[in-house]
Structure formats: C-alpha cells, structure tokens
Amino acid sequence: MDAAKSSGAGMVTATATLVCDRARAVASRVVDPEIPVLSIAELGILRDVRLDGHRVVATITPTYSGCPAMRQIEDDLRSALGAAGFDEVDVVTEHEPPWSSEWITPEGRQKLAGFGIAPPGGEIVCPRCRAGSPRVVSRFGSTACKALMACRSCGEPFDHFKKF
C-alpha cells in the first residue's frame, strides 16, 4: 500500500518536472525584442521558471533600470507560454541581485559578435575586421545597453554591448 502510494507520488513529481522543463524550454526561446538574435535565457534576463500548482511562474530581472523592453518581454513570455498551452502565467520582476553583463552566456556572446555587436568584457574588437582599439563615437547608443564605436582600421561604426 505504502509502496503504491509512493510510486504514485513519484509519478506526479516526475510529470510535474517534465511539465516544468517544457515551460522552461518555451520561456527560454523568447527573444530580446531589441536584439532578436539573443534569447532572454542567453542574456541572463530569465532567472527562473517554476510551477506553482497549474501556474507557471517566470522570474525576470531588468538589465538597465530604463530598459523599455521589459514590458515587451513580459508580454512575449505570456503569449509564448499561452501558445504552448500554459494558460496561467505569472511574470515576476526581481531586482536583487542586480543583473550583470557577466550573466550573458558564452553562446550569447558569440551570437552578439555574429550579429555585429561587440560583446561586453575583454578586448573590444571590430565585429567586421577584428581590429582592436576602436574609437568611442558615443557612450550612449541605440539602446540603454549599447555604446556606439567606430573601427580605426576599416572605418565601420558598430555597437558595443557595454560591460555592466
């Protein structure tokens, strides 16, 4: 009797884990609306996905205080999870600890460079010709997280994702 009970409970737990894994996979594929080659998981914005009964609770963290994409990301998470059959979704914003550009995954950094944005940390090289020591055109770029640089070798301007 006891054995049957515990194996039943084990099955419930296993199912819950599968469902949670699926929700996490769906949430992880949501992309940043301003850098659409990167997912919010690769950016380190998606902190946690868990189940609370039938509800999916996704925890995100803002990059910059003024990042206007946060609301969009929240909406995108709801619609992606909704399309995958998760009708009840809570998106929680957590501030502590604050996001750091070090949370961007190695794959995320490669994708940034491939997209023409020099990733944060380390030497800043031109994403086109790989030359170093670019000129800073503007400390503030097209989004809060980027600065505008120009290559001294090939002359091309490019975005740099700031170390933060």
Added chain:
Amino acid sequence: MSETILSTAPQGAPDSDPSNPVQALIAHADDNLIVAQRLGEWISRAPELEEDIAVGNIALDYLGVARALYTHAGQLEGNGRSEDDFAMRRPEREFLNVLLVEQPNGDFSHTMVRGLFFDAYQVELWADLSGTEDTTLAGIAGRALKEARYHLLHTSSWVIRLGDGTDESHSRAQTAVDALWRYTAELFEHATSGYRDIWEKVVGEVLDEARLQIPDDPYQRTGGRRGFHSEHLGPLLAEMQWMQRSHPGLEW
C-alpha cells in the same frame, strides 16, 4: 468625486519624515522622475545627435529607477497605490524631490552642471543603499549605482569640456555653477556630514579641472523634501500630469 481621484492623500503639509522608509523611497523616486522629465525636454533639441540620444538614455535610466522605487513604496505602504498614482495623481505639495532636479534646463552647460551635482550625489546614495537590509531596495540601488557612475562620467566630461573650453562656454558653465550651487546643501539635508565631504571632493576635482569656481555666496535653499517647491515644479507637473488630470483613469 473628482477630488478623490486627483489627490490620493489628505491635503495639507505632507508627512515628511525622512526616517519613514516609504517616505524616503518616494523622495528618491520623485528626484529621479522629475529629473527624467526635465531631461526629456532636451529630446530633439540637444546640441548634437549623439547628445540627443545620450540625454534620452540617461532620462530613461532615471525613469526606470523612479518606477521601481514607486512600485516598491506602494507595496511597502500597502494601500494599493501604483507607480502611476504616485507619478500622475499627486499634487505639487506631495512631491518630495530636491529643488535641484526641478530647476529649468537653461542652456546645455546648465543641464550638465545640474547633472554633475545630482549624479555625484546619486553615486553616494546608491552605494550606501545597495547594502541595505531591504533586499528589493538593495537590488534597485545596486543597478542604479552602475548607471549613476556612467552618468557621472558623462556629465563630468562635459563640464570639463565646457568649463575648460572657449571663453563663451567657460562663462556659461560658471554662470550655471553660480546659479545651481545654492541647491546642493539640500542633497545632504538628512545625511551625516561625511557624505557632503565626499561629494565636495568629487565635484571639486571636476570643477578644478574645468577651471570653474565654487561661488563664495553661502546662501542655500531647501524645502523640496518637505514639499515646498520653487515656482518651476508646478508647470512641469501640469505638463506631465495633463492627461490624467483631463481624463482621470485614462489608459492606452
């Protein structure tokens, strides 16, 4: 009926107790909201395109800090007030921002000097609050600290460039320092003296490099933290809150 919508708190002198954590959050949020609104006035009018983008970016950071602080204040207070209630539905007397941030933009050097004074203060404030026991506030402060350092880098480099520039830019920057210095004591009204000393050292080094003088006049104005504002806040709020005042509860 309309009065209950227009004001979410009782009329009269606001309760301005700096040791009250909700009041302190509102005061810091107000600083950031008002300076963001001021900076927004530069958009499409800044001296160059990069600067237009820079002031817009900086204003967005301030606005984001204000929103996070208002939301947190509303949660701590527990009366269901939202960030919009704080920003859009309070009258002037309930705003607790320092007088410095509501001062008009003036010319570009004026805005950069105001930014230098404010950013140097915010770097100290956020460094202090990032270690607080309130973990939500600590997280907001930790992120704001990195942003404030970047803002300070920007404003101080402009103050140096303008102060140590042409005769014209120097004289304009000095006029700005003379006009705004009187609003700096208020930044440290509720802080221990050590904070002002650190601030004066940071700001003093920038002003030295910019060949700018701190005015001799010891006169200082305060009152913002108690809801007593200069004549400049009212028109700013009138413009910012116009939509909610004309169409209470409007969403879009």
